[in-house]
Amino acid sequence: MSEYVFKLPDLGEGTVESEIAEWMVKVGDVVEEEDPICSMLTDKAAVELSAPVTGKVLSLAGDLGDMISVGSPLITFETDGAAKAAPAAAPAEPEPAAAPTAVASNGGGQPQVAPAPAPVQGNGKVMTSPSIRRRAREEGVDLSQVEGSGPRGRILMADFEAFVAGGQSASATAPASPARAARNGVTEVKIVGLRRKIAERMDQANRDVPHFAYVEEIDVSRLEDLRAHLNASRGEGQPNLTPLAFLAMALTRVVVDFPQCNAHYDAERGVLIQHHGVHLGIATQTNDGLKVPVVRNAEARSLDDMAAEIRRVSQAARDNTAKRDELSGSTITITSLGKLGGIVSTPIINLPEVGIIGVNKVVERPVVIDGRVEVRKMMNLSSSFDHRFVDGYDAALLIQALKGYLEQPATIFI
Numbered sequence: 001m002s003e004y005v006f007k008l009p010d011l012g013e014g015t016v017e018s019e020i021a022e023w024m025v026k027v028g029d030v031v032e033e034e035d036p037i038c039s040m041l042t043d044k045a046a047v048e049l050s051a052p053v054t055g056k057v058l059s060l061a062g063d064l065g066d067m068i069s070v071g072s073p074l075i076t077f078e079t080d081g082a083a084k085a086a087p088a089a090a091p092a093e094p095e096p097a098a099a100p101t102a103v104a105s106n107g108g109g110q111p112q113v114a115p116a117p118a119p120v121q122g123n124g125k126v127m128t129s130p131s132i133r134r135r136a137r138e139e140g141v142d143l144s145q146v147e148g149s150g151p152r153g154r155i156l157m158a159d160f161e162a163f164v165a166g167g168q169s170a171s172a173t174a175p176a177s178p179a180r181a182a183r184n185g186v187t188e189v190k191i192v193g194l195r196r197k198i199a200e201r202m203d204q205a206n207r208d209v210p211h212f213a214y215v216e217e218i219d220v221s222r223l224e225d226l227r228a229h230l231n232a233s234r235g236e237g238q239p240n241l242t243p244l245a246f247l248a249m250a251l252t253r254v255v256v257d258f259p260q261c262n263a264h265y266d267a268e269r270g271v272l273i274q275h276h277g278v279h280l281g282i283a284t285q286t287n288d289g290l291k292v293p294v295v296r297n298a299e300a301r302s303l304d305d306m307a308a309e310i311r312r313v314s315q316a317a318r319d320n321t322a323k324r325d326e327l328s329g330s331t332i333t334i335t336s337l338g339k340l341g342g343i344v345s346t347p348i349i350n351l352p353e354v355g356i357i358g359v360n361k362v363v364e365r366p367v368v369i370d371g372r373v374e375v376r377k378m379m380n381l382s383s384s385f386d387h388r389f390v391d392g393y394d395a396a397l398l399i400q401a402l403k404g405y406l407e408q409p410a411t412i413f414i
Contacts, residue, residue: 001078002078003058003078004055004077004078004079005073005075006051006052006074006075006077007071007072007073008068008074011040011047011070012042012324015042015070016069017067018042018068019040019066019068019193019196020039020040020041020064020065020067020068021040021041021192022038022064022133023038023064024036024038024039025038025057026060027058027060028057030057031051031054031056031077032054033050033052033053033054034050034051035051036048036050036127037049037075038075039129040068041193041194041197046193046194048129051077053077054080055077055078055080056078057075058076058077059076060074061073061074064193065190065192065193065196126144126155127153127155128148128154129157129320134287136160141160143155145163146163156319157318157319157320194289198290201350204351205350205351208267208351209349209388210387211384211385211386212384212385213346213382213383213384214383214399215381215382215383216381216383216400217379218378218379218402218403218406219367219378220243220407222409223409224377226409227243239311242307242310243359243362243379244307244336244359245306245307246303246409247357247402247406248280248298248306248310249301250402250406250409251280251298251332251334252278254398255398258390258394258397258401259274260354260389260390260394261332261355261390261395262332263275263331263353263354263389264331264352264353265352265354265389266352272354272389275331278298278299279294279295279296279297279298279329280295280298280331280334281293281332281334282294282295282314282334283335283350284313284318287318288320291317291322291327292327292333293316293317293326295309313326330353332353332354332355332356332357333349334356334357334359335357335358335359337360337361341359343360344380344382345358345360345382346358346384347382348384349384349386354390355385355386355390356383356384357381357382357399358381358384360379362379363377363379364376364377364378
């Protein structure tokens with residue numbers, strides 16, 4: 001018998017340390033080579049590492065949330081002989097994005113196939129991602145009962161969603177708690193992984209950036225009429241156009257005249273980097289927390305192309321299949337709470353950007369037009385800008401220009 005110490009490899013992009021997001025093994029487990037052993041979180045993504053050898057787990061380097069330096073011991077194995085050199089670690093094979101018809105919603109969708117037990121690894125764990133394991137714990141799902149359609153029987157998000165949509169969650173059949181029963185005790189939740197990264201970035205943005213907020217109401221009645229007309233003429237199977245695609249198109253037109261808003265601030269060099277291309281961040285809520293996937297060169301896209309790319313990168317962020325470069329490099333961000341958009345929001349800037357546009361919900365309201373009261377479809381835009389580089393006057397001009405395009409949507413395409 002001999003001991004093999006597996007050290008944290010370089011996970012790319014200059015990473016010097018990484019956070020333990022999930023242990024998939026424990027001391028005493030016997031694992032096979034290539035079995036998943038842990039998930040490590042970098043600034044860009046969660047990276048699943050596999051066992052470099054077959055052996056018994058003797059020790060683990062730390063607990064969830066601990067930071068491990070590249071080159072430091074991560075896990076020690078007891079092996080049957082001299083272990084071979086560990087291969088350079090790389091992100092696990094990306095899961096293919098789920099087709100829209102594969103995830104049932106509102107009780108509909110495709111007929112469910114009776115699940116067969118998922119393949120179990122030598123350590124007793126089924127193969128899946130950390131976000132799906134967390135969802136399973138929250139919803140009381142036994143992952144060994146979920147059929148995986150990925151490589152080597154890996155459970156994909158589409159597999160999990162289909163299983164839950166079929167009403168096979170343990171929590172779905174659990175007896176309800178007594179009505180109005182007293183609840184005692186507390187639950188402590190350790191802030192780790194992406195949630196901790198989000199907290200750190202929000203704290204930095206709120207601490208370092210003097211936010212200037214500006215809210216404007218937009219009459220989107222014509223925009224909604226145009227959108228309804230275009231959606232009515234779309235072919236079967238074509239997704240409907242959303243207001244977000246029109247807003248993105250309009251924003252690419254507007255920022256040409258406000259280059260200081262489509263920019264990054266390099267604090268170390270004291271330089272404002274004004275980008276010629278518009279790399280549009282789309283703030284997306286996922287099971288792991290808020291992510292900002294990027295639509296590259298949004299200024300060069302047609303309406304259909306813009307809408308399709310927004311859907312693609314947003315879904316990739318939710319499915320945890322987005323590549324690292326798809327989650328960084330945005331130059332200005334749009335954030336929307338969809339139907340929960342409320343009346344006004346106060347979005348926090350996504351560093352190192354200097355501007356963010358928040359979309360609130362569309363509501364019908366009585367509006368006075370030329371002395372007459374009309375019912376119009378109204379929507380507020382809630383924006384925040386870095387007041388060090390964007391004057392309040394310029395921020396207001398940008399939003400007013402955006403308002404002009406959205407209220408006369410034909411001008412977006414002229």
